[in-house]
Amino acid sequence: MGLSFKPNTDDIRESPALEVIHLSQHEGAVVRAYGPVAMDNAGKALPEVEYSEDAYEVARGSDALVVVTDWNEFKHLHLATIKESMRRPVLIDGRNIYDIDTIKELGFICRGMGRG
Numbered sequence: 001m002g003l004s005f006k007p008n009t010d011d012i013r014e015s016p017a018l019e020v021i022h023l024s025q026h027e028g029a030v031v032r033a034y035g036p037v038a039m040d041n042a043g044k045a046l047p048e049v050e051y052s053e054d055a056y057e058v059a060r061g062s063d064a065l066v067v068v069t070d071w072n073e074f075k076h077l078h079l080a081t082i083k084e085s086m087r088r089p090v091l092i093d094g095r096n097i098y099d100i101d102t103i104k105e106l107g108f109i110c111r112g113m114g115r116g
Helices: 016-026 039-045 055-059 079-085 100-105
Strands: 002-005 032-034 065-068 090-093 109-112
Touching: 016 065, 032 055, 055 079, 090 100, 100 109
Parallel strands: 002 032, 002 065, 065 090, 090 109
Antiparallel strands: none
16 A cells, blocks of 8 residues: 655644554555655654655555645646556545546546545
């Protein structure tokens, strides 16, 4: 599982990604994560998580990609490249930053938070 996250501040205690990480690990997922801010703090709080240099590295070989950030960097990813690098093209859009029809046309299995 790949996960990208954006903590609310450098203090990651309020990040929704923490709950996603903990729940995923509880279900047996190996979590790789990337966020453009607070990676040092994340590493201290979650030493069992593998950290990546960018979103493309997080996606490589993943069974699922969970995006829980709305940073512009994530809005402008080349999603066809992301899909091709994944083992299974599952995308969970926790911030609804992607057009679901476009994502599905690219061949992703996609779910957005609060969407049907």
